[in-house]
Amino acid sequence: MKEKNASKDTLLIKNVLVEGKTTDIYVDETGTIAEIGEAISRSRRKEADITIDGNGDLALPGMVNTHTHAAMTLLRGYADDMPLQAWLSEKIWPLEAHLTGDDVYWGTKLACLEMIKSGTVAFNDMYFFMEDAARAVDEMGLCAMLSYGFIDLFSEEKREAECRATERLVKALSGMRNPRIKAAVGPHAVYTVSPEGLRWLAEFSENEEIGIHIHLSETEKEVTDSVSQWKKKPVAILDECGILTPRTVAAHCCWLDRAECQILAKKGVHVSHNPASNMKLATGRAMPYHWLKEAGVSVTLGTDGCASNNNLDLFEEMKTAALLQKHAWNSQTLLPAEEALAMATAAGARALGFGTGTLAVGEPAHIILVDSRAVCNTPLHNPASNLVYSCQGSAVKTTIVQGRVLMRDRVVPGEEEILKGATRAATNLVKRARDNTG
Amino acid sequence: MKEKNASKDTLLIKNVLVEGKTTDIYVDETGTIAEIGEAISRSRRKEADITIDGNGDLALPGMVNTHTHAAMTLLRGYADDMPLQAWLSEKIWPLEAHLTGDDVYWGTKLACLEMIKSGTVAFNDMYFFMEDAARAVDEMGLCAMLSYGFIDLFSEEKREAECRATERLVKALSGMRNPRIKAAVGPHAVYTVSPEGLRWLAEFSENEEIGIHIHLSETEKEVTDSVSQWKKKPVAILDECGILTPRTVAAHCCWLDRAECQILAKKGVHVSHNPASNMKLATGRAMPYHWLKEAGVSVTLGTDGCASNNNLDLFEEMKTAALLQKHAWNSQTLLPAEEALAMATAAGARALGFGTGTLAVGEPAHIILVDSRAVCNTPLHNPASNLVYSCQGSAVKTTIVQGRVLMRDRVVPGEEEILKGATRAATNLVKRARDNTG
Numbered sequence: 047m048k049e050k051n052a053s054k055d056t057l058l059i060k061n062v063l064v065e066g067k068t069t070d071i072y073v074d075e076t077g078t079i080a081e082i083g084e085a086i087s088r089s090r091r092k093e094a095d096i097t098i099d100g101n102g103d104l105a106l107p108g109m110v111n112t113h114t115h116a117a118m119t120l121l122r123g124y125a126d127d128m129p130l131q132a133w134l135s136e137k138i139w140p141l142e143a144h145l146t147g148d149d150v151y152w153g154t155k156l157a158c159l160e161m162i163k164s165g166t167v168a169f170n171d172m173y174f175f176m177e178d179a180a181r182a183v184d185e186m187g188l189c190a191m192l193s194y195g196f197i198d199l200f201s202e203e204k205r206e207a208e209c210r211a212t213e214r215l216v217k218a219l220s221g222m223r224n225p226r227i228k229a230a231v232g233p234h235a236v237y238t239v240s241p242e243g244l245r246w247l248a249e250f251s252e253n254e255e256i257g258i259h260i261h262l263s264e265t266e267k268e269v270t271d272s273v274s275q276w277k278k279k280p281v282a283i284l285d286e287c288g289i290l291t292p293r294t295v296a297a298h299c300c301w302l303d304r305a306e307c308q309i310l311a312k313k314g315v316h317v318s319h320n321p322a323s324n325m326k327l328a329t330g331r332a333m334p335y336h337w338l339k340e341a342g343v344s345v346t347l348g349t350d351g352c353a354s355n356n357n358l359d360l361f362e363e364m365k366t367a368a369l370l371q372k373h374a375w376n377s378q379t380l381l382p383a384e385e386a387l388a389m390a391t392a393a394g395a396r397a398l399g400f401g402t403g404t405l406a407v408g409e410p411a412h413i414i415l416v417d418s419r420a421v422c423n424t425p426l427h428n429p430a431s432n433l434v435y436s437c438q439g440s441a442v443k444t445t446i447v448q449g450r451v452l453m454r455d456r457v458v459p460g461e462e463e464i465l466k467g468a469t470r471a472a473t474n475l476v477k478r479a480r481d482n483t484g
Numbered sequence: 485m486k487e488k489n490a491s492k493d494t495l496l497i498k499n500v501l502v503e504g505k506t507t508d509i510y511v512d513e514t515g516t517i518a519e520i521g522e523a524i525s526r527s528r529r530k531e532a533d534i535t536i537d538g539n540g541d542l543a544l545p546g547m548v549n550t551h552t553h554a555a556m557t558l559l560r561g562y563a564d565d566m567p568l569q570a571w572l573s574e575k576i577w578p579l580e581a582h583l584t585g586d587d588v589y590w591g592t593k594l595a596c597l598e599m600i601k602s603g604t605v606a607f608n609d610m611y612f613f614m615e616d617a618a619r620a621v622d623e624m625g626l627c628a629m630l631s632y633g634f635i636d637l638f639s640e641e642k643r644e645a646e647c648r649a650t651e652r653l654v655k656a657l658s659g660m661r662n663p664r665i666k667a668a669v670g671p672h673a674v675y676t677v678s679p680e681g682l683r684w685l686a687e688f689s690e691n692e693e694i695g696i697h698i699h700l701s702e703t704e705k706e707v708t709d710s711v712s713q714w715k716k717k718p719v720a721i722l723d724e725c726g727i728l729t730p731r732t733v734a735a736h737c738c739w740l741d742r743a744e745c746q747i748l749a750k751k752g753v754h755v756s757h758n759p760a761s762n763m764k765l766a767t768g769r770a771m772p773y774h775w776l777k778e779a780g781v782s783v784t785l786g787t788d789g790c791a792s793n794n795n796l797d798l799f800e801e802m803k804t805a806a807l808l809q810k811h812a813w814n815s816q817t818l819l820p821a822e823e824a825l826a827m828a829t830a831a832g833a834r835a836l837g838f839g840t841g842t843l844a845v846g847e848p849a850h851i852i853l854v855d856s857r858a859v860c861n862t863p864l865h866n867p868a869s870n871l872v873y874s875c876q877g878s879a880v881k882t883t884i885v886q887g888r889v890l891m892r893d894r895v896v897p898g899e900e901e902i903l904k905g906a907t908r909a910a911t912n913l914v915k916r917a918r919d920n921t922g
Contacts, residue, residue: 119862121865122862122863122870123863123866123870123873126820126866126873127816127817127821128817129816130816156859156862159859160859322803324811325810326806326807326810326873328810328814328815330814332811355873355874356873357860357874362800362803362876365760365800368565368764369764369804370811372764372766373762373763373766373767373768373808373812376766378565378566378567378568378764378766379565382564383565421594421598421601421903422795424557424560424594424903424906424907425560425906425907425910425911426561426907427560427914428561431560431561432560432561432794435561435564435764435793435794436560436790436794436795438800440876440878465859468862468863469862469863469864472865473863
């Protein structure tokens with residue numbers, strides 16, 4: 047029996063460049079890469095239900111966004127350039143207080159559309175109304191790890207409610223039986239979740255064998271508050287509560303010290319670098335990539351939500367990461383193009399458990415084709431350099447997830463309806479918040 | 485008599501959003517904005533040779549790139565992620581030693597294509613074989629200020645040759661009688677041009693009433709070397725040599741101190757901020773926008789050449805600027821979206837003398853239309869925010885220079901030929917350099 051949402055069509059991608067070689071790729075009916083090589087199109091031509099002529103374009107593993115709040119696309123451009131506390135308390139939180147499940151559905155649809163159009167095949171999402179987010183992901187065809195943002199504010203009563211909400215989401219997602227959609231737990235951060243809450247989530251996620259998605263050491267205040275309240279830095283708190291595991295993705299990590307990087311390495315934690323958000327919100331320090339690399343931590347890439355970025359383009363994010371690391375740590379050689387590309391693909395896929403993020407036989411066919419004749423790829427001295435420093439998501443022509451073609455020649459079916467639905471949801475959300483405040 | 489290359493067609497742009505209002509724009513046969521307003525299409529409909537239905541898209545003044553080396557598009561991705569000296573001496577300079585006029589022509593054609601496709605209407609260029617660059621600009625229809633990169637390395641003999649080369653270029657450009665193409669002098673920097681050379685250029689440019697384009701305080705080494713050699717910082721040297729004028733564009737300016745910012749303000753110098761290049765080459769300090777703003781300096785935006793960026797997209801550069809300033813100077817409110825937009829349009833146009841960079845009656849019609857239904861503009865809470873933080877150059881649908889439509893619905897006539905010619909030039913250039921070294 048075929049799994050729900052797996053591709054039913056076999057797919058032949060002819061004449062693409064993979065690591066400098068002209069190659070064909072054959073994807074079987076389970077959405078798995080069955081063969082890669084020169085001129086396999088001859089033998090596979092008759093079997094393939096769908097044939098795409100890559101026409102010399104670059105084939106890469108799809109991008110993986112390891113930290114976002116997808117439905118915040120509805121807040122894109124709603125408020126920027128404000129002091130952090132005023133931005134949160136006067137703009138973002140009041141709007142979020144009026145969010146509905148329908149809003150999250152439309153916001154996540156818009157986010158999925160944006161990700162498909164910029165070559166992202168999988169993402170790690172933490173927000174509210176996540177059953178509605180899951181419905182959007184299910185329809186759009188992406189892979190996602192979804193978590194409910196757990197915030198107990200050190201109250202036992204709130205904690206109980208958050209535990210039940212987490213359990214409900216995990217049960218609901220499991221009931222969808224969609225292998226593209228995984229559940230995770232989402233402890234928001236050490237300053238919003240009690241140690242009891244963290245311990246409960248650690249145990250629950252271990253029993254359920256699901257991921258953990260958390261914000262870590264984003265701001266200096268988070269670290270200094272943690273030290274004054276608990277006499278410990280955030281990494282030590284999370285470690286004691288069992289949150290640091292190979293199933294864990296920790297976002298931001300700007301203010302880690304060198305010893306904390308070594309603890310994360312020892313525990314197998316995946317770090318999500320979010321350079322654009324960190325710069326826009328002036329967190330004051332870039333994630334110490336050199337220490338994480340030295341310690342052997344797997345570093346992945348994320349955009350954060352659209353209120354603090356304000357897009358979901360991982361091509362742009364690769365460049366921002368490579369530039370920020372060089373600038374912040376004063377090194378022209380830190381985070382070269384090849385590493386930025388691996389961060390956005392292989393490292394991300396492994397962090398979320400959606401394959402190895404490489405083009406290899408036996409891997410899920412999460413494949414993107416990038417226009418080799420675009421201006422950004424002219425001349426083509428070095429594809430990795432062009433992909434990271436010159437191209438943007440708009441150079442992606444075709445996006446394939448688990449063998450299913452979600453975008454072909456930049457056309458995503460249903461785009462117009464999604465843009466209209468999301469615009470309507472955003473407009474009504476702002477209106478509700480204003481009417482309520484006014 | 486009509487000027488060469490001025491538009492001969494009148495143009496009606498219907499139904500565009502300008503500062504939140506639905507508007508029409510009428511451009512006369514000289515390429516000047518003759519009328520802006522609601523529903524002028526009724527009266528102008530019969531007069532217009534060409535009508536564009538803006539369909540609710542955003543109309544903006546075109547972007548102005550105030551510091552680049554356009555033909556370095558041929559070096560895009562040729563070498564990255566290397567220590568600065570090795571990058572220059574092992575990769576960039578050896579390749580540049582084999583450049584021909586034909587290479588510069590094709591590299592500049594490619595650069596113009598890229599700029600048109602990302603909404604740039606004018607640029608400030610410093611390089612070699614600038615007559616060939618001018619030929620490319622003439623054909624492509626953009627506005628440009630072109631200067632020969634003057635480098636005498638403190639040798640009198642070299643200086644004489646550089647003076648003659650400068651004179652030749654200015655005469656040649658003047659002979660083209662193309663109002664879109666202006667000459668400037670291009671003293672490379674205080675560490676490559678003697679005080680005598682600087683003084684000659686200052687006087688020559690004053691007599692010719694042309695601009696000055698220079699690199700200033702890009703690296704800390706430039707400043708410390710200047711102090712140890714001349715007992716003065718670079719700004720003082722340029723001031724003494726007469727280089728600081730309202731006709732001057734000074735690029736980079738990372739290592740200015742507060743007093744130097746005040747001198748630049750007093751002299752009316754325009755500064756070109758090049759954030760991506762500065763980060764990629766790890767100059768170690770971001771241009772002090774807050775001090776320049778406080779002093780009243782006009783700050784503009786540039787991409788630098790493609791070897792150190794590696795694209796010419798000013799939308800991306802606006803975002804990088806707004807993010808870098810916030811990060812570097814620890815302020816969530818520094819360089820808000822509206823200021824980044826003005827930097828890339830009005831400030832740049834004024835710096836190069838191509839109008840005021842605004843959409844107003846009597847101004848040259850340098851206009852771009854940005855897709856209001858693109859994902860990056862959904863939802864459209866705040867156009868300025870979306871343009872700076874969410875959109876990229878690929879959201880530009882139409883680019884108009886002096887009333888002439890250079891791109892319509894993303895189609896630039898002749899694109900394929902330019903991509904092929906530039907690819908061929910780049911490939912041959914690398915081959916020549918390799919054969920000569922090997």
